[in-house]
Amino acid sequence: MEKRTIAEPFKIKVVEPIKMTSRAQREEAIKKAGYNTFLLNSKDVYIDLLTDSGTTAMSDNQWAGMMLGDEAYAGSVNFYNLEAAVRELYGFKYVVPTHQGRGAENILSKITIKPGDWVPGNMYFTTTRAHQEMNGASFADVIIDEAHDSQADHPFKGNIDLNKFQSLIDRVGAENIPYICVAVTVNLAGGQPVSMQNLREVSALAHKHNIKVMFDATRCVENAYFIREREEGYQEKSIAAIVKEMFSYGDGATMSGKKDCLVNIGGFLALNDEKLYQKATELVVVFEGMPSYGGLAGRDMEAMARGMYESVDFHYIQHRIGQVRYLGEKLEKAGVPIVKPIGGHAVFLDARQFLPHIPQDQFPAQMLAAQLYLESGVRSMERGIISAGRAKDGNHHYPKLELVRLTIPRRVYTYAHMDVVAESVIELYQKRDSIKGLEMVYEPPVLRFFTARFEPLA
Template identity: 75%
Template sequence: MTKYPPEPYRIKMVEPIRMTTREDRERAIKKAGYNTFLLDSEDVYIDLLTDSGTSAMSDNQWSGLMQGDEAYAGSKNWHNLRDTVQKVFGYKYVVPTHQGRGAENILSKIMIKEGDYIPGNMYFTTTRAHQELAGGNFRDVIINEAHDPNSNHPFKGNVDLEKYQNLINEVGPEKIPYIAVGVTVNMAGGQPVSMENLKQVRDISKKHGIKVIFDATRCVENSYFIKEREKGYEDKSISEILKEMMSLGDGATMSGKKDPLVNIGGFLALNDKSLYQKATQLVVVYEGMPSYGGMSGRDMEAMARGIYESLDYHYIEHRVNQLQYLGDKLDEAGIPIVKPVGGHAVYLDASKFLSHIPREEFPAQTLAANIYLDSGVRCMERGAVSAGRDKDGNNIYPNLETVRLTVPRRVYTYAHLDVVADSVIKLYEKRDQLVGLRFTYEAPVLRFFTARFEPVK
């Protein structure tokens, strides 16, 4: 029997959660237009919508909140956060933002020109939206295994070097300001990138004068996978691996709401002084002063402390193994999931789970709504609804049509995950009874946040 590591913490405070009835949930999901994003949290029993901003902070972080220096400029907490990022990540310059998409917005505006191409190892919703709004064209250069939910490739987030080089040959390096490399890759199932692949990406990029920019949102999880799966790194610390990984890039965007273990905040880190100066000009317009960027002093202090806490091996081992535990329970029951299990979520293969529902009736959205109906567990769609429409107005149907069961950090126990697994397994047994959904409202950009649906009759 597989042994999973116990929680490396004690619970000092609890928050009651409400168990709802089926009738309660039917009213709630109908009111929300069958979109789990539009549910009220008080109507949710176990919330696996996202790991963004939902972490439980430590006693050390909470004590840091009491030391918030809320000066408008030059806060001591800003200096602590800046110094922490420089030490842990190794970049010279730091621009604070209110969250990761603030950093994506600024990066896109200072680096992308109309008609540019931005290769990346699979798209992420907000990242691609900012790139396209800045006039750029996203091009997927991830390895083919990433689009196959049954592939057990240990580093499915890797960049396909041939695809990358072919794009350079096709459009010219002058049309590629940077390659965006997610570590890990969210839309592929939280899949990591190997250090060897990153070195090869760095070499190709350097040869052609193209910058490498990381989406470092879950870089600690990626570092853990490198330690566990890549030869030569088994004896290195998480901190050492992370520092080496970041040294292969020219900058990074960060959502502090994930690996840094806080509820709000982010930053853009860079090595190029001229880009940094452009970023500080825009952060004043869109976020706030270059010494707080949309965060309070107490938030910056909590993030600085959370960054160090995230590097603890016992913490990250437990965090990833919680996901493995849930994935193993589902896989053993015959539930189709994306393999191998990633670092922040278990992804259900909705196309196989609901194979009788056509793509244009959004099986992933349907599955997420019905998991909530069955048990009060909230999760989210990661398929055609998230992918949006192309420039001609047609739905984009990605190879992966998934439902993401995202586990917040330091929040739930293995017993909570048992409830989640039992609900999914029970729903799978009566999957043929479920019917698809159709739009009643959709926004033109990032529609999955606010779209509304109704069942197909």
């Protein structure tokens, strides 16, 4: 029997018009933006695949909750609803709201890291590593080797290599490793998941050495879906049950609610250790706000609490993953080089293979993202040498993966939009040999991919 189409598990109640610009308008816009898609105005974008962070379409239930915002300065009822949701769905005891995920990363780094420490993780993430390094730590990548190979077809490319983790412990000492950061899923590897078996093994090794396990929980529901689909013994389990088991192997988590909590702003730090929680509440009042709102309005916390329950609905996440796969499979069928297997939140173009004639020092992924916008009005983003930044010696980090991320917002676009994106990428691939590199003409000292500016090479 032919595989049935999975339609959107929702009806459209409100629409936001979008329009296509002319090539001349896009030429002016990308030049004004310094060939950095982050600096484009959204009004000049046709289909926006820059990020899935905060770009979710909220449900009628969430919007109804927004009207029930208790905007008390302290003790808002919406905080207690959020706290109850975190405890029920994720299993952590304590919750500190933050304005978004990087607020939680900042607080976690400050309360756990001392200068000279090391923080291992399954591949870096930009803001996470920045907070760790700004507080005196060095990052150590302990992900399996397959994660750095775009064509390796491993079901759990986000897994941590236990031998790499143990080697780091032996080399620097467990006392100098405050925690291991486990991202579920791994963004810069292509949205790749971590297996439950690996989480159990990492937890056992870390706790044997009194090292805490801290999750980057941003896309935990997507990770749970992959476990259900690919790992033996989980096919009959609910998404909620899988999520809760995942977090049972950790001591805390940073959460950007702008992804798998289905909201446009918000996040939190979740912890089990009461002493760490006390330290976190002392810092949140300095950087964010009261421990019961942490930089958020009551209505935002209510929307996040309701979104958490919606996110573990199987039909929602099945469609979410299916829509990403739909785009990826169309590109793969046309011969466009992408990261395999197709991940949870995005399709990643392999810019090294797409533009093999452009050396990494000339920023092929950055130029590919700019050219895709120029040709079609589709906005994507670079995830390669620009995102990797510079080492302490001032030289570029040279990641093995040089990628362009086509990130799918949640509940926003239809399959027809994915068709348009696929056609645009395929057309660009057919004239890839004419694309030249870039030079960087402005570079900020931290998180340069957000605001760096470029000019085309002659």
